[in-house]
Amino acid sequence: MSEAPATVVSLHRQLGLTDDEYARIEEILGRKPNHAELAMYSVMWSEHCSYKSSKIYLRTLPSEGPQVLIGPGEGAGIVEVDGVAVALRIESHNHPSFIEPVQGAETGIGGIVRDILSMGARPIALLDPLRFGPLPVEDTVEPATAERNRFLVEGVVTGISTYGNCIGVPTVGGEVVFDPCYSGNPLVNVMCIGVAPVERIMLARAHGPGNVVLLLGSKTGRDGIGGVSVLASSAFEEGSETKRPSVQVGDPFTEKLLIEACLELIERGVVVGIQDLGGAGICCATSESAANAGTGMRIHLENVPRRERGMEPFEILTSESQERMLVIVTPEDEEEALATCRRWGLGASVIGQVTASGRLEVFEDGVCVADVPAASLGDGPVYYRPVERPHEAPPVPDTDVAPPEDLRRAVLALAGDPSLCSKRWVWEQYDHQVMLGTVTGPGADAAVLRLPGARKRIAVTADANGRWCAADPYLGTCHAVAEAARNLSVVGAEPIAVTNCLNFGNPERADVMWAFSESVRGLGDACTALGTPVTGGNVSFYNETAGRSIDPTPVVGMVGVVADAGPPGTGFRGAGHLIVLLGETLPELAGSEFLRIVHRRQGGLPSLDLAREAALGRVVRGAIARSLLSSAHDCSEGGLALALTESCLAGGLGAAVTPEDGLPVHVWLFSETAGRVLASVEPHRLPALRALAAAEGVPVSFLGTVGGDALRIGSEADIPVAVLRDVYDNALPAAMRHA
């Protein structure tokens, strides 16, 4: 070994390793690690890369199903739809986006796209569930903070637009939610869907000693040394700017070349194994792909193209420079692979060989600078962190809420709330059409996409409710799964698989770990109940600033299969159609948007019956398959008030509805009881719909009739559609306009 290991004993703490972890490294190596080795373990064993706090919980998730080809543990999960492999995965890029929103969002998209690419799949769609602190329109927030929040929204949306549009992958959905808990820590989650012929699925496996290891894409610089991993593995502290690794800058152009070159290499049949370079860079990609195949690897650092002079071995090994992939080919195919990359104008270098040693041996100019068992890097510690239910009693469900002074004003307040209003301002900045596969784009309950190579279509959505999870992480997470499934059902899609991004606070806090464990339990139970195996996901801990943790925010990404008939759409379609509610409205305003917006109170959440939710899904999909419905829309945040508003606006038609007997009007209108769908039907189809629903025990209630140019709620409110449209469409652009 080249380096004297004497000085490193206290270095491990600087690198974020505990004394126990350091001792284990010594035990693995049978000696003291040198600096490069220590750096490698420190990134690979970071929370972000090793899942050391979450592993024991994630294992409990249901991950099997007839459609699942590849479950958790790979770059992405894969399900089979109509003979085609559909890859799905979601990732967080919260911390980098807070530091530099444009580049943080850009590199987030880049990373998730390469995860999909590493499965041999062509990325065909992106979704971006986003959460920020309140905008300046809300008087409850300090102006400087609100201004910063707006800057973050602007930057993140620009980043996603810049990167996604350039690489030619449509961004077809996402979420934008505002809540004070995200002011110091926005959530930027990104989800990607890809497709491949089933026989072309690739894995990160460095099989075949003697095979050649190629590094494709951008040059390696000092950017993000320990970047994402270190950033995402501890909380923000004031004044820690100087310790931050330099920010990574996205290069969507190179990513586009990387996509095309990698897919061409796979099509040419020269790829033995392929792995993306994300967190922990070369160190992670080489050790993982060797360990997965039970082989070893010898790497020659002098062959790694660099952007900067004078880089140390540990820097080259752990740099998180963007837009790079690792590809394993046979020596016979080496020239063809290099020629293909040249043709695309993409950098490619031979940086090493696969060996049979089981070790990752790293050389620089012939000198060995690191030599560790390849599998040991990925085989990090496992923690059973303390778990404790917080002491304060969970908020009491609030069913006894006063009616608003003015119902009309209340409806408009909801329609114009930044979290509930139209997100057109955001998604019009995204190319959501490229690839000509977007049958239903952003703005609907779920996006519906054509599947290249298949006759069936798929639908995708991403959902979460942090406030409900703060009230009850178990039930709140179940709600997220239920809502995702409902969003798919209303576009006629049968849910088949889930991916998830679990955004939480500091795992070293027992209350955070308790919420996490409850959330995972809810995720598992709900996915089991709704028949949607979890094919993978991502955990983002340490989402806190200055000791203030975000609400637990598990984001559920779900994919479904659309059988045949075109989806009916959100909008009312014809005057005289009957408006019906499938499901039952309970008197529960706890946790509702009405409570938050009109009464400025938080707390609680609605009840949930997963069996009823499953039955509702079957009814809605059955009705759509039989073409019984003219429109269908998920009724959730904002209750019937918002669902009616959106169906009126999407169809450009008014509606007259009569409040239900037995419930106060505001409770009926604003309750957010789960398991409900707002639909419209032509009168002669109602009996068939009723029969279908009765067979599943789902109640169907008649609400009123489509028609006119206003939303009429009994004799209580009469709001012109034009007024609703103005409020709903302009709220976000107005909030984003500079003063």
Next chain:
Amino acid sequence: MELVRFAVAVDVMPKDGISDPQGQTIERALPSLGFADVHDVRVGKRIELAVEAPDAETAEAIVRAACVRFLANPVIEEFQVHVLERAGGPA
């Protein structure tokens, strides 16, 4: 206090060590256009503006403050401010 109008230029460049994909792509394109001897291309912004201030020092200070707060992104960019001249008479 009489205000004078100064023309000021701000050069905003990517910080050292921050990758500059745009510069790299331009650099790769140049040889095929017959410019083989051009290297190390970096692309930034140039902002020209007029500012009213009692003197050049104040003008510079005002623009520096605007850079820190708004015109440059200190996370990835560095900037230089040049007060060019008195532009025209008093404002």
Next chain:
Amino acid sequence: MELVRFAVAVDVMPKDGISDPQGQTIERALPSLGFADVHDVRVGKRIELAVEAPDAETAEAIVRAACVRFLANPVIEEFQVHVLERAGGPA
């Protein structure tokens, strides 16, 4: 002939008379940030590069040629070339 490496800066600005939405947007935003005395904001590009040439005049000529052909678009932009210094030794 011995070649020397010169650092060169190119300023590419929107032509006079061409509207500059970026500049206008910045100008509109500045007063609310407390910069009321800033006007006439124009935003362009700054390109820094190194060129190998026998002398400064040739270096400038090379970069000018690159601007005319490529780095600036004469329909909407004008440019200035500044040879800054000998950057390091011979190439």
Next chain:
Amino acid sequence: MAIVVFPGSNCEQDVLQAFACLGVRAEYVWHHATDLGGFDVVVLPGGFSYGDYLRTGAIAAFSPVMEAVRRFAAAGGLVIGICNGFQILCEAGLLPGALRWNAGLKFICRPVTVRVETTDSPFTSAAVAGQALEIPINHFQGNYHCSPALLDQLDAEDRIAFRYADNPNGSVSDIAGVLSAGRNVLGMMPHPERAVDPAVGGTDGRVVLDSMLTSLWSLRAGVR
């Protein structure tokens, strides 16, 4: 029919698919190609050639294939540049003017209504003069700029192919598409290939593609 692929193009498959919808076979031509012999139509598709770095279309304009496109156009061949293709044609000097950042400084992806301003071109012959078409735009740099003198000339020569009904990006005189002096080169910001299928984006874009096919057949039949 040739669809030129530059590094960073991303609408080439869509154009191929759109023409396939109309029963026409097209093939990709790489940006290194130096010969376009044998093709009747050349399409420069949308996307982000060279990442839009420096200026949109600026680097692609110097690709070897652009020399071939120049010769092809000079010989009277039909050339259509869509979005990034339009930007490349301007940068290459095959069309006058330049495309700048949208006035609102935002990327815009949405359907817009354009008016057909002239039917005297191989790309609009199947339209009715003044016909309104709903076709998606998808760009950050679609703000067409030219000098007042050039604008007068374009008007006088009836070379403005499309105008926006409701200008989304600040283009001079609402221009959405312009023709070359020979009327055989068209650049347009809206994406006609995104509007050929009723399931995704309507069918108004077919007017442009249909016009091209009709013109080609009459060209071939020597009926011009």
